[in-house]
Amino acid sequence: KAGVTQTPRYLIKTRGQQVTLSCSPISGHRSVSWYQQTPGQGLQFLFEYFSETQRNKGNFPGRFSGRQFSNSRSEMNVSTLELGDSALYLCASSPEPLTGYGEKLFFGSGTQLSVL
Amino acid sequence: DQQVKQNSPSLSVQEGRISILNCDYTNSMFDYFLWYKKYPAEGPTFLISISSIKDKNEDGRFTVFLNKSAKHLSLHIVPSQPGDSAVYFCAASNAGGTSYGKLTFGQGTILTVHP
Numbered sequence: 001k002a003g004v005t006q007t008p009r010y011l012i013k014t015r016g017q018q019v020t021l022s023c024s025p026i027s028g029h030r031s032v033s034w035y036q037q038t039p040g041q042g043l044q045f046l047f048e049y050f051s052e053t054q055r056n057k058g059n060f061p062g063r064f065s066g067r068q069f070s071n072s073r074s075e076m077n078v079s080t081l082e083l084g085d086s087a088l089y090l091c092a093s094s095p096e097p098l099t100g101y102g103e104k105l106f107f108g109s110g111t112q113l114s115v116l
Numbered sequence: 117d118q119q120v121k122q123n124s125p126s127l128s129v130q131e132g133r134i135s136i137l138n139c140d141y142t143n144s145m146f147d148y149f150l151w152y153k154k155y156p157a158e159g160p161t162f163l164i165s166i167s168s169i170k171d172k173n174e175d176g177r178f179t180v181f182l183n184k185s186a187k188h189l190s191l192h193i194v195p196s197q198p199g200d201s202a203v204y205f206c207a208a209s210n211a212g213g214t215s216y217g218k219l220t221f222g223q224g225t226i227l228t229v230h231p
Contacts, residue, residue, distance in 0.1 A: 042221040042223040055217045101209070104150075106162075107160045109157060
């Protein structure tokens with residue numbers, strides 16, 4: 001089975017631009033989560049999607065948004081980019097919606113976004 | 117507010133010895149704790165987890181200990197191998213309330229195992 005695929009692998013943007021990142025979950029997985037990783041901050045939860053619906057959202061400004069398609073693929077969008085948005089954006093999938101009972105997440109390799 | 121903290125940014129250990137990675141948390145509502153390992157240029161991979169109703173879980177060379185009264189957990193790797201060199205993240209989840217779907221991660225600890 002192919003793992004979680006994230007595209008593109010690297011992205012360079014300038015302040016004020018917007019960006020769209022893509023994630024294809026493991027085949028058969030229906031839940032997709034997004035995390036932002038920055039040095040010293042660990043991974044910060046952005047949102048989780050299941051059945052094309054956002055189930056939960058982290059403490060990020062409205063510039064961060066996402067969506068999920070009927071084939072479970074997901075995209076996240078960041079508008080009006082700021083320097084502080086430079087980070088590794090990780091997508092993770094799981095077979096079913098997360099309940100908090102210790103379900104495993106399967107992560108992709110991430111998209112490294114640099115904002116200049 | 118950092119609810120999960122890994123206070124040691126790095127740890128260096130000799131091959132064959134024990135590696136102990138520590139994690140502290142502040143939210144007593146966490147129900148599960150997980151450890152993930154991350155190699156450079158790869159996504160984190162699940163290592164081991166423990167329910168809040170247990171105090172120990174073992175899987176091969178990896179054992180996680182949970183001390184609820186101290187709000188502290190630790191990951192023991194015995195014996196350590198050079199291939200264990202990676203960043204280790206502690207994470208926690210809450211099965212109730214509005215936090216479903218969310219893992220709260222620590223900042224990570226870089227483990228280096230020297231041959």
